[in-house]
Every structure is written in C-alpha cells, then in structure tokens.
Amino acid sequence: xxxxxxLMAPIQAHPTDSSAVxxxxxxxxxSLLGGGICFAVLVGTPGSQxxxxxLRFAAGKRNPPQVGAWIHIGENGLVTIYTGKVELGQNIRTxxxxxxxxxxxxxxxxxxxxxxxxxxxxYDVGTFGSLTTLQMSPQLxxxxxxxxxxxxxxxxxxxxxxxxxxxxxxxxxxxxxxxRRIAYADLAKGKEWLEEIPAETSMKHPQTWTVSGKSxxxxxxxxxxxxxxxxxxxxxxxxxxxxxxxxxxxxxxKLRSVNTEAAKALLGVVVVxxxxxxxxxxxxxxxxxxxxxSIQAExxxxxxxxxxxxxxxxxxxxxxxEEMVQQxxxxxxxxxxxxxxHTASYTAAYIAHTPLEPRSALAVWExxxxxxxxxxxxxxxxxxxxxxxxxxxxxxxxxxxxxxGSGYGGKxxxxxxxEAARLAKGAGCPVNVRWTRQEEFTWAYCRPAGVFxxxxxLSEDGKVIAWDFHGYNIGTAxxxxxxxxxxxxxxxHRSDSPLRQxxxxxxxxxxxxxxxESFIDELAHLAKMxxxxxxxxxxxxKRYRACLQAAAERFGWGTWKATPERSYGxxxxxxxxxxxxxxxxxxxxxxxxxxxxxxxxxxxxxxxxVNPAHMENQIEGMVxxxxxxxxxxxxxxxxxxxxNARLSRYRVPRFRDMPAVECVLMNPQDEPLAGGGENPxxxxxxxxxxxxxxxxxxxxxxxxxxxxx
Amino acid sequence: xxTVTINVNGKSYAVPAKPDRPLLGILRDELDLTGTKYGCGxxxxxxxxxxxxxxxxKSCMLRLGSVQGQAxxxxxxxxxxxxxxxVQKAFLEADALQCGYCTPGMILTGVALLKENPNPTxxxxxxxxxxxxxxxxxxxxxxxxxxxxxxxxxx
Numbered sequence: 001x002x003x004x005x006x007l008m009a010p011i012q013a014h015p016t017d018s019s020a021v022x023x024x025x026x027x028x029x030x031s032l033l034g035g036g037i038c039f040a041v042l043v044g045t046p047g048s049q050x051x052x053x054x055l056r057f058a059a060g061k062r063n064p065p066q067v068g069a070w071i072h073i074g075e076n077g078l079v080t081i082y083t084g085k086v087e088l089g090q091n092i093r094t095x096x097x098x099x100x101x102x103x104x105x106x107x108x109x110x111x112x113x114x115x116x117x118x119x120x121x122x123y124d125v126g127t128f129g130s131l132t133t134l135q136m137s138p139q140l141x142x143x144x145x146x147x148x149x150x151x152x153x154x155x156x157x158x159x160x161x162x163x164x165x166x167x168x169x170x171x172x173x174x175x176x177x178x179x180r181r182i183a184y185a186d187l188a189k190g191k192e193w194l195e196e197i198p199a200e201t202s203m204k205h206p207q208t209w210t211v212s213g214k215s216x217x218x219x220x221x222x223x224x225x226x227x228x229x230x231x232x233x234x235x236x237x238x239x240x241x242x243x244x245x246x247x248x249x250x251x252x253x254k255l256r257s258v259n260t261e262a263a264k265a266l267l268g269v270v271v272v273x274x275x276x277x278x279x280x281x282x283x284x285x286x287x288x289x290x291x292x293x294s295i296q297a298e299x300x301x302x303x304x305x306x307x308x309x310x311x312x313x314x315x316x317x318x319x320x321x322e323e324m325v326q327q328x329x330x331x332x333x334x335x336x337x338x339x340x341x342h343t344a345s346y347t348a349a350y351i352a353h354t355p356l357e358p359r360s361a362l363a364v365w366e367x368x369x370x371x372x373x374x375x376x377x378x379x380x381x382x383x384x385x386x387x388x389x390x391x392x393x394x395x396x397x398x399x400x401x402x403x404x405g406s407g408y409g410g411k412x413x414x415x416x417x418x419e420a421a422r423l424a425k426g427a428g429c430p431v432n433v434r435w436t437r438q439e440e441f442t443w444a445y446c447r448p449a450g451v452f453x454x455x456x457x458l459s460e461d462g463k464v465i466a467w468d469f470h471g472y473n474i475g476t477a478x479x480x481x482x483x484x485x486x487x488x489x490x491x492x493h494r495s496d497s498p499l500r501q502x503x504x505x506x507x508x509x510x511x512x513x514x515x516x517e518s519f520i521d522e523l524a525h526l527a528k529m530x531x532x533x534x535x536x537x538x539x540x541x542k543r544y545r546a547c548l549q550a551a552a553e554r555f556g557w558g559t560w561k562a563t564p565e566r567s568y569g570x571x572x573x574x575x576x577x578x579x580x581x582x583x584x585x586x587x588x589x590x591x592x593x594x595x596x597x598x599x600x601x602x603x604x605x606x607x608x609x610v611n612p613a614h615m616e617n618q619i620e621g622m623v624x625x626x627x628x629x630x631x632x633x634x635x636x637x638x639x640x641x642x643x644n645a646r647l648s649r650y651r652v653p654r655f656r657d658m659p660a661v662e663c664v665l666m667n668p669q670d671e672p673l674a675g676g677g678e679n680p681x682x683x684x685x686x687x688x689x690x691x692x693x694x695x696x697x698x699x700x701x702x703x704x705x706x707x708x709x
Numbered sequence: 710x711x712t713v714t715i716n717v718n719g720k721s722y723a724v725p726a727k728p729d730r731p732l733l734g735i736l737r738d739e740l741d742l743t744g745t746k747y748g749c750g751x752x753x754x755x756x757x758x759x760x761x762x763x764x765x766x767k768s769c770m771l772r773l774g775s776v777q778g779q780a781x782x783x784x785x786x787x788x789x790x791x792x793x794x795x796v797q798k799a800f801l802e803a804d805a806l807q808c809g810y811c812t813p814g815m816i817l818t819g820v821a822l823l824k825e826n827p828n829p830t831x832x833x834x835x836x837x838x839x840x841x842x843x844x845x846x847x848x849x850x851x852x853x854x855x856x857x858x859x860x861x862x863x864x
Contacts, residue, residue, distance in 0.1 A: 088808055089806075089807030089808025089809065089810075089845050090807070091807065215804075217801055217802070217804060218801070218804065218806065221800075221801045221806065221809075222793070222797075222801065224806055224809030224812050225793065225797040225800050225801055225806070225809075225812055225813075225816060226744070226784065226785070226787075226788055226793070226797065227742075227743070227744015227745070227783070227784035227785050227812075227813045228744070228785075229809060230743060231746075231810065233746075233747070234737070234743035236741065242738070284726075284734060284738050284739065285734055285738060286726075286730055286731075286734050286738075354844055355808075355810075355844060356746070356748050356754065356756060356808070356810040356811055356842065356843075356844045356845075357746070357748075357808070357810045358747070358748075403808075403809075404808065405746075405808050405809075405810030406807070406808040406810065406844055406845055408844075434747070436750060437748065437749045437750060437751075613804050614804065617804050617807060617847060617850065618807075620846055620847065620848075620849055620850070621807060621845045621846035621847060622846070623846065624843075624845075624846025624848065625844070625846055646749070646751060646753070647748070647749040647751065647753035647754055647842070648749075648751055648753050652842060652844060653846065653848075654839055654841075654842060654848075655834075655835045655838045655839050655841075655848045655851075655852070656835055656839055658846070658848040658849055660849070661849060
C-alpha cells in the first residue's frame with residue numbers, strides 16, 4: 001500500500017519547542033523552502049515585516065496575517081507558490097499559476113503550487129467568498145512582478161547594463177542588444193534572500209496579457225482522468241485502519257446505554273470510546289461497519305420539529321431579531337405616495353451541497369504531533385478546530401489538503417478531521433474516516449432555508465419608489481441590489497434553525513435574489529412593462545445595464561411569444577463584486593406541469609477574465625447547481641431525521657436536465673478582478689419562476705419551484 | 710476465510726473476503742485501485758463505475774462473488790503503456806472536469822458506450838450517461854468530450 005506522497009513533505013522540519021523562536025534565523029526558513037529568492041506576498045497593511053513572518057514561520061509559529069503567500073524562486077529554476085488556498089475543482093491551481101507566469105514570466109510547468117498545508121503555507125482564512133481571484137491573484141501577480149524587477153536588476157548589475165534595456169521571458173533575463181541571457185535559477189543561486197514587494201511595483205495591464213486571460217487546460221488534469229490523483233478519501237498509510245462512528249438515530253438523542261462487547265470480540269476490530277465519541281476501527285471499512293452494526297445502543301430521543309412547521313418556526317423565532325441592513329429615504333412616506341402597492345411572501349427550503357466526495361480524513365499521530373489530511377475549504381480553520389478538540393498547541397497540529405472532490409461552500413468544517421484524530425489516538429494507529437452519503441446528508445450542514453416578506457410601491461411612470469424587504473434566517477448575502485430605489489428598508493431577521501446550516505455557493509444570495517428578482521418581475525407585470533424594460537427603467541448602474549442588454553440581445557429577448565408550453569424569463573444578480581443577467585427558455589409539460597429548462601444565456605461581468613474556458617466551465621456548473629436548487633432540491637425532515645438522506649431520494653441535476661448554456665463574458669479590462677465561481681448561480685431560479693409566470697399566470701413563490709396542474 | 714479470485718486490469722487477484730462484499734470496497738481498500746470512487750453506495754451516481762466484460766457496472770452494487778471469471782477494468786487499467794485513451798484525452802481537451810471526482814466513472818461509461826456505438830448521437834450519449842452524476846455540472850462538456858472521442862464533428 002502506498003504512502004501518500006504528501007507525507008514525504010518535511011513533517012519533522014518544524015521544531016516543536018516554541019522557546020527556540022529567538023534563535024531562529026533565515027537559514028532555517030530557507031532550509032524549509034530551499035535556497036533562492038523568496039518574496040513575501042503581503043496582504044493588508046503594507047510595511048509589515050516579512051522577515052519577522054519568515055522567522056515565525058520557520059519556528060513553527062503561526063505567521064502574522066499580513067503575509068498571504070510565499071513565492072519562491074529556487075536555485076533549480078522551479079518557482080513555488082505557497083498559498084493556504086485550496087483546490088476543489090474551481091481550477092485556481094491553474095489560474096494562480098497563470099497570474100505568476102504572466103508577470104515573471106516563465107513556462108507554466110516551471111510553476112508549482114503548494115496549497116493548504118498549515119505547516120508550509122502562510123495562514124489563510126479559507127477558500128470561499130470568491131476571494132482567490134479578488135485578493136490572492138493580484139497579490140501573487142504583484143509579487144511575481146516584483147520578482148521580475150529584482151531579477152532584472154541583478155542581471156543588469158552582473159552585465160553592467162541599464163535594467164531598462166533588459167527583457168524577461170520564459171524563465172530568463174535577456175539583453176537583446178548583446179544577445180546575453182541568464183536563467184532565473186542562475187540569478188537565484190547561492191542566495192537566501194527574503195524580499196518584500198516594493199510599493200512601486202508595476203503590473204501588466206490586462207490588455208497586454210498573454211498567459212492570463214487565455215484558456216489554459218486544467219494544470220495536472222492527467223492525474224484526474226487516469227484516477228491517479230488521491231483525494232483524502234483515497235489516502236492510505238501502513239498499519240492504517242478505517243474508522244466509523246456510532247451516531248444517534250435522531251438529532252439530539254442522548255445515549256442511555258451501550259454494549260460494545262460483540263464488536264470488541266471481532267478479529268482486528270478496535271473499539272474507541274473518547275468521551276461521547278464511540279467509534280470502531282478495522283482493517284476494512286466493511287469490517288468496521290459490520291462491527292458497528294453489532295453494537296447495541298439505547299438512545300433517548302428529544303423532540304424535533306418537522307419540515308411542515310419550518311416557515312412558522314423561522315418567522316416566530318426571527319420576528320423580534322431584526323437588523324437593518326440598508327435604509328434610504330423615507331419608506332413609509334413613499335409607500336403612502338405610491339400609485340400602486342404590492343406585497344408578497346416567498347420561501348426557500350434547506351438544500352444540501354452534496355459534494356460528490358463525502359467528507360473524509362486520514363489522521364496519524366507521531367511523537368505527540370497529529371497530522372491530518374482532509375478535504376476542507378478552511379485548512380487553518382480545521383487546524384483550530386483540532387487544536388480545541390484535542391487541546392493541542394498550533395505546533396502540534398498539521399492539516400494538509402489534497403485537491404478535494406468539491407465543496408461549494410459545504411466543506412468549511414472539520415468533522416471527519418476531529419473524528420479521525422480521536423480514533424487514531426485511541427486506536428494507536430493511523431485512521432481514515434470516510435462519511436457515507438447518508439452521513440453527509442444528515443450530519444453535514446445545509447444551505448439555510450428562508451422566508452421573505454416583500455412590499456413595494458410603484459409610481460405612475462413605473463419606478464419603484466418604495467422597497468421593503470425582510471429576509472428570515474438566510475443571511476445578508478445578495479440582500480442588497482443595484483436598483484435605484486430612493487426609499488427603502490432592507491432587513492434581516494435571525495431565526496432559530498431546526499437544522500444545522502452554514503455556508504453555500506454565494507450563500508443566501510441564492511434565495512434573497514430569488515425573492516427579489518421574482519418580486520421585481522411581479523412589479524414589472526403590475527406596471528404593465530416588459531421585465532427587461534422595467535429593470536432598465538429602474539437601474540442606472542452601468543455594468544448591470546450592460547449585462548441586461550447583452551443577455552437580452554444574445555437571447556433574442558422579445559423576438560418570440562411565450563405560450564403555456566414554451567416560455568422565457570429573466571433575472572439579474574449582483575454579489576461578490578460581479579454582475580450577471582440570466583435569460584432562460586423553458587418548456588412546460590401540460591399534463592404534469594414538469595418544467596424543463598432548455599436554454600440559458602448568461603451575461604456575466606466579473607472584471608477581466610483570467611481563464612475564459614474555466615470561467616465558462618464554472619458558469620455551466622452554476623447553471624446546473626442553480627437548476628437543482630430551483631427545481632428539485634429540498635431537504636425533508638421529520639421526527640429528528642432527514643427523510644431523504646440518499647441520492648435516490650434527493651434529486652440533483654443529471655445529463656438530461658442540462659440546458660444549452662451560452663455565456664456572454666463581459667470581460668471589462670478596466671474594472672478590478674473579481675471571483676467567478678459563485679455569483680452566476682443566483683439568478684437561475686428567479687429567471688425560471690418568471691418564465692413560468694409568463695407561460696401560466698401562476699407565480700411560484702417557493703424554492704424548489706413546483707407547478708401543480 | 711473465503712477467497713475469491715477476480716481478474717482486474719488483466720491481473721488475477723485472490724482476495725480473502727466473503728463473496729457477498731461489494732466490489733467497490735475490494736477495489737479501493739484491498740487492491741488500492743482508488744481511481745474508482747464511492748459517491749452514494751446505492752448505484753445512483755456512477756462514481757464507482759467499472760467495466761465488467763466491457764459493460765459499465767456500478768461496483769457499489771456488485772457482489773464480489775458475482776464477478777469471478779469476468780474481466781474487470783478500472784480507470785487504472787484504461788490507458789495502456791502510459792498513453793492516454795482517446796476518451797481520457799478528449800476529457801482534457803474539452804475541459805470536461807472540475808473537481809474530477811466523477812471523472813473516472815464518466816470516462817469508463819463513455820468508453821463502454823463508444824465500444825457499443827462508435828457514432829452515438831447527442832441523445833444516445835445522454836441516455837448512456839444519465840446514471841452518472843457530475844455535481845460540478847460539466848455535463849455539456851462531457852457530451853462534447855465523448856463526441857470528440859468518437860471523432861464526430863462537434864456542433
């Protein structure tokens with residue numbers, strides 16, 4: 001059985017004696033990274049101390065948060081980027097390498113990314129919120145540009161020429177007039193330089209990009225199509241056992257009594273009891289689950305509500321816990337002056353992220369240090385969870401993240417990491433814990449369910465002059481908008497959620513936006529205006545208007561008439577510094593009310609696009625995922641159980657559900673970069689609902705949308 | 710303990726296990742062929758697809774004893790002499806993956822389809838692939854990849 005390659009990383013490189021900090025010098029830092037030139041990629045306040053960060057890092061101490069990444073030019077010509085971001089299919093391994101290759105410049109295959117290793121990469125808050133392209137990419141780009149400047153200065157000094165006469169290309173500094181060239185590797189040789197990025201570093205304008213902005217295939221893609229890549233759930237160590245956990249049959253049930261004797265008697269089985277955690281480890285997962293089934297446990301159930309009561313619970317517990325997110329003008333006055341007032345309530349079910357790779361983790365203890373490989377979006381967050389659960393200092397917990405089988409906001413936490421670490425400690429050997437699909441549905445967290453109360457006032461000429469929005473439980477992502485509503489109150493209510501809930505792709509924007517953009521459509525019809533014209537009439541935002549027009553034009557908006565069986569709809573969205581407008585074409589089966597989406601046109605503006613093919617791939621993915629939440633996905637629960645905790649009962653989109661997708665990448669060159677893996681999901685559901693209304697006159701106000709005939 | 714002999718990727722393995730165990734766990738945990746993935750354990754997602762005598766089968770639903778004497782191909786056995794299979798190449802070209810977790814199952818299902826039907830229509834591809842889930846939503850690209858691999862002109 002193979003030892004995972006990642007274990008070959010220098011596990012023992014960090015001293016665990018924290019008193020050694022004072023005696024650390026840069027030598028230790030470079031003994032970790034190898035000789036060469038290293039740039040500290042600073043975030044936040046400029047002027048922070050790269051050297052201090054390096055010393056703390058070398059000593060195994062957590063670095064100050066000002067250092068976001070290291071970029072290291074090795075003596076061997078390899079450029080290594082150390083970043084706490086992780087890869088879950090959003091292809092940032094590729095886009096970040098493109099950013100560095102653009103500025104240095106050098107061949108993409110000379111760039112290596114070390115990602116999400118809490119001992120080797122600087123602290124990072126997590127891979128979520130579309131922050132990688134917004135923050136990490138420009139930071140790395142600046143560092144790479146600074147490295148290029150420094151290498152040019154070094155070469156200029158060596159040759160006694162003006163640095164301005166030099167060029168950098170393909171891993172070399174070139175002096176065209178004398179045809180001299182020197183490799184970055186040779187310039188880095190023998191140096192142990194730690195550099196900060198000078199303030200005056202200049203980067204290339206997106207219009208001059210030659211590597212960024214291009215559709216480069218997924219770096220390392222071959223490992224995935226051959227099955228060679230090892231996800232956390234695939235890792236093995238010598239002497240490793242598979243661990244499974246005894247779970248309560250219902251939420252909150254208390255263990256009254258347990259008998260593990262039969263399990264203990266089985267060959268090769270280790271039963272671990274650590275506080276309230278009871279687990280079974282065995283050489284195969286099959287044997288571990290057989291042993292688990294032999295455990296007799298009695299549980300005391302506690303009352304738990306059902307999904308039938310959900311809306312009532314969210315309203316009741318949230319009504320008094322209201323926060324104002326945005327307030328402009330005089331809402332009440334404007335409402336009283338409005339020509340037409342309109343109110344409506346919307347709801348949205350809990351949904352599950354359903355990453356195809358369920359949570360898993362492998363843990364091993366060596367001399368009091370626990371090392372955990374797991375799939376998470378927050379390696380340092382999981383490290384902190386482990387430190388708390390195991391009462392260990394920072395230096396004794398290492399978390400490493402192999403490229404992960406997706407997350408979509410659903411893998412922010414370290415459940416399996418903690419379970420594997422506790423079982424490994426109890427069993428005295430490495431343990432791999434891999435959740436089943438049912439465990440993932442039941443014990444992970446959901447995208448919050450939501451309730452929305454909306455009220456608006458229209459003026460004579462079709463302007464929204466009053467806007468009153470109350471969202472319950474869902475959070476504030478996407479609760480703001482890009483319309484010119486002069487008088488408004490946007491409020492969020494914190495409710496008690498019956499189910500465990502957490503982050504999601506674009507968070508609650510998926511549902512806040514559903515409520516808003518459906519309601520906007522209602523208002524457009526009330527004002528007897530075309531939904532496109534109504535939106536344009538109510539927004540002056542240049543970028544949003546451009547998306548509205550681009551999507552409508554590509555779609556052929558208004559060029560054909562909707563029928564009860566074939567219709568079209570539109571919705572827009574603003575979140576995560578990006579704008580999108582989606583137009584959908586749907587069909588409706590008259591006998592069953594089955595809604596099928598056949599074509600989607602999405603105009604998306606997230607600033608300059610780093611990798612168009614991967615951007616379109618992400619958009620298609622969000623059409624698919626958005627479609628699931630719009631039409632099928634809904635977590636049901638009753639008597640303390642998820643009643644559809646299986647893929648046979650929880651419908652996700654499949655091949656046949658996938659519409660034709662056309663992307664219009666707005667790609668404005670003078671706007672700042674923004675992430676692209678979240679925003680486009682938020683306008684799918686309302687666009688479909690609006691199309692259903694146009695076809696049938698029925699307004700669907702619950703996600704997932706069901707048309708009963 | 711029972712021993713069951715199975716043939717995987719041209720090699721014969723005597724597996725000391727009960728014949729009623731699912732093939733998936735044997736491949737992943739005993740033979741270390743981890744390219745075959747667990748996704749649901751009830752034949753719904755296709756991540757565990759392997760070829761049994763050329764037919765795509767969900768290995769989470771196959772009992773070990775039922776595949777004795779049959780030729781099992783996993784993703785590890787697809788490419789020969791380090792050269793990628795045309796379907797693997799086409800997946801890379803079409804960018805038909807994001808996280809890659811469903812990819813081995815998708816590729817093997819596509820390989821089986823093309824063997825049976827070298828020139829499938831788009832509809833036929835969708836029919837054949839309907840049992841496989843890509844949660845990242847690269848469905849349209851996977852269809853394109855299979856069309857490309859078939860040497861069909863992609864519309």
